[in-house]
Amino acid sequence: MNGPGHKFALAFFGGVIVAWLALMFVLVRKAALPPEANGIMLAVFDPSISEAAAVTAIAAAGGNVVKQSGLAFAWVVQSDEQGLAGRMRAKGAIGVYRELPISPALMGCLAVVDAKVDNVLTQ
Amino acid sequence: MNSIAPPTPWYFQPTTILIAGCIVAIINFGIRSTFGLFTLPFSEAFHWPRETYSFALALQNLVWGVATPVAGMLADRFGSARVLMAGAAIYALGVLGMNYSTTGAMLDLTAGIMVGIGIALSSFSIVMAALGRLVPPEKRSWAFGIATASGSMGQALFIWPVGQTISVYGWNTGLTALAIAALFIIPLAAPLLIQNTSKSVQAQGETALPMLQAITQAFSHPSYLLLVAGFFVCGFQLAFITVHFPPYLAEHGIPKEITWIAMLSIGLFNVVGSYVSGMIGRREDKRLPLAAIYFLRAAVYTVFILVPISTTSTLLFAAAIGFLWLSTIPLTMGLVTVMFGTRYMATLYGFVFLSHQIGSFLGVELAGIMHDKYGSYDPVWWMSVGLGLFAGLINLPIRERRAMAFATP
Numbered sequence: 335m336n337g338p339g340h341k342f343a344l345a346f347f348g349g350v351i352v353a354w355l356a357l358m359f360v361l362v363r364k365a366a367l368p369p370e371a372n373g374i375m376l377a378v379f380d381p382s383i384s385e386a387a388a389v390t391a392i393a394a395a396g397g398n399v400v401k402q403s404g405l406a407f408a409w410v411v412q413s414d415e416q417g418l419a420g421r422m423r424a425k426g427a428i429g430v431y432r433e434l435p436i437s438p439a440l441m442g443c444l445a446v447v448d449a450k451v452d453n454v455l456t457q
Numbered sequence: 458m459n460s461i462a463p464p465t466p467w468y469f470q471p472t473t474i475l476i477a478g479c480i481v482a483i484i485n486f487g488i489r490s491t492f493g494l495f496t497l498p499f500s501e502a503f504h505w506p507r508e509t510y511s512f513a514l515a516l517q518n519l520v521w522g523v524a525t526p527v528a529g530m531l532a533d534r535f536g537s538a539r540v541l542m543a544g545a546a547i548y549a550l551g552v553l554g555m556n557y558s559t560t561g562a563m564l565d566l567t568a569g570i571m572v573g574i575g576i577a578l579s580s581f582s583i584v585m586a587a588l589g590r591l592v593p594p595e596k597r598s599w600a601f602g603i604a605t606a607s608g609s610m611g612q613a614l615f616i617w618p619v620g621q622t623i624s625v626y627g628w629n630t631g632l633t634a635l636a637i638a639a640l641f642i643i644p645l646a647a648p649l650l651i652q653n654t655s656k657s658v659q660a661q662g663e664t665a666l667p668m669l670q671a672i673t674q675a676f677s678h679p680s681y682l683l684l685v686a687g688f689f690v691c692g693f694q695l696a697f698i699t700v701h702f703p704p705y706l707a708e709h710g711i712p713k714e715i716t717w718i719a720m721l722s723i724g725l726f727n728v729v730g731s732y733v734s735g736m737i738g739r740r741e742d743k744r745l746p747l748a749a750i751y752f753l754r755a756a757v758y759t760v761f762i763l764v765p766i767s768t769t770s771t772l773l774f775a776a777a778i779g780f781l782w783l784s785t786i787p788l789t790m791g792l793v794t795v796m797f798g799t800r801y802m803a804t805l806y807g808f809v810f811l812s813h814q815i816g817s818f819l820g821v822e823l824a825g826i827m828h829d830k831y832g833s834y835d836p837v838w839w840m841s842v843g844l845g846l847f848a849g850l851i852n853l854p855i856r857e858r859r860a861m862a863f864a865t866p
Binding site: 339342343346347350351354357358361362364365403404432433434436437438439440441 | 472475476479483494599603606607610614616617618620621622624625626712714715717718721728732
């Protein structure tokens with residue numbers, strides 16, 4: 335067996351990661367919430383937002399902070415009032431998603447890319 | 458009259474076989490790494506105590522360990538491809554059956570016994586046995602390394618999309634998706650059927666011993682017993698970290714988010730470590746790097762428990778232990794091959810792996826018992842250090858040459 339070596343390994347693992355990212359983006363898109371949604375959700379802001387500005391926006395939308403993701407632009411928020419997702423968007427969130435069980439910080443990174451792409455496509 | 462051999466079809470080309478084998482490893486390891494995500498949904502849906510689901514998973518690990526040597530025997534007898542295919546079907550049925558398990562006993566049957574058997578029959582050790590026979594000796598360790606790294610990658614990557622699928626579509630759909638993923642192993646195993654065709658010429662220099670005699674001879678070979686004992690420690694150390702590291706970090710005030718990143722780091726550094734270990738294993742000497750891994754683990758554990766626990770120390774520990782995580786496998790598999798050849802590789806590695814699983818079981822159980830008794834994981838950390846030193850030392854006298862009974866004239 336000749337040929338396969340480090341280049342093969344790099345190409346193989348690179349391919350796996352590309353396929354994984356594609357699958358993740360499909361699932362993140364499916365997790366996007368409609369404006370009328372309420373409950374626990376992941377709100378994603380523009381990455382340039384400050385922590386204070388994000389908290390102000392969440393409060394203005396009538397949401398409560400459930401937990402910080404560790405990133406200033408991704409927050410797990412909650413409200414039982416109908417339409418939290420829509421209000422979050424109105425107050426500056428660029429995307430609102432179902433609460434994802436694994437690491438909101440890492441999910442926030444994927445979600446912010448998804449939200450930006452979605453905003454560009456829908457404008 | 459000269460005859461020209463027909464070209465080997467693309468699906469039997471070494472590169473195809475390697476890619477297919479690595480994807481099988483990703484799927485097999487990936488699926489099993491996600492079962493923790495179903496603990497809460499099952500417990501909430503059926504109002505079970507956590508113990509009910511945990512017991513099924515503990516049973517799964519035990520069945521996986523016991524079934525691995527049997528899977529190895531079947532693979533050595535009937536070829537890896539057929540065993541992988543049968544294993545994939547059982548794996549899929551077991552995972553799908555979890556959807557219909559409304560009692561603890563049913564869950565023990567599906568998640569515990571069926572999935573345990575399925576994992577063993579479709580595991581990457583069966584893939585590696587096939588690769589060991591199909592690739593030339595100089596590429597063998599590299600192939601073991603990339604297959605192990607693939608399994609590690611599956612562990613790291615599957616958990617995210619499955620977590621999202623559960624969140625978006627519900628846990629029943631998550632299990633159905635996993636069952637479908639398991640079925641993908643069947644076509645992916647097909648290229649390994651080359652082992653059972655006329656092309657699979659038994660390599661020269663392989664033992665002529667029948668299987669049972671080969672097993673008996675292996676267990677009377679001191680170096681094999683040392684390898685088996687060392688791998689017990691590997692299982693103990695890794696299972697302790699897998700299950701008890703997150704609660705240990707929580708007890709020391711490390712945020713959950715950092716714990717997730719630490720566990721992900723273990724998975725990703727594990728990919729690099731497994732691959733590098735495969736590269737190192739290409740050299741003649743495998744026992745010294747293997748002993749070094751155990752000594753290094755002991756050193757990493759020692760430093761981690763002696764320095765104050767912080768985000769930095771947690772992430773550095775995760776990276777270091779991740780690098781050393783499954784890096785024992787290519788070298789251990791390589792040593793089995795050196796001592797006994799490739800004919801009974803799956804069987805003899807299967808027994809080594811059984812020792813690993815017994816170590817895993819004890820690592821999890823003992824840590825729980827010690828924690829309940831002393832209110833701290835510290836005694837188990839120090840036990841892991843001691844066991845690491847022990848494993849390093851007992852790997853040193855291993856003789857890296859063909860066992861007498863397996864030598865061919």
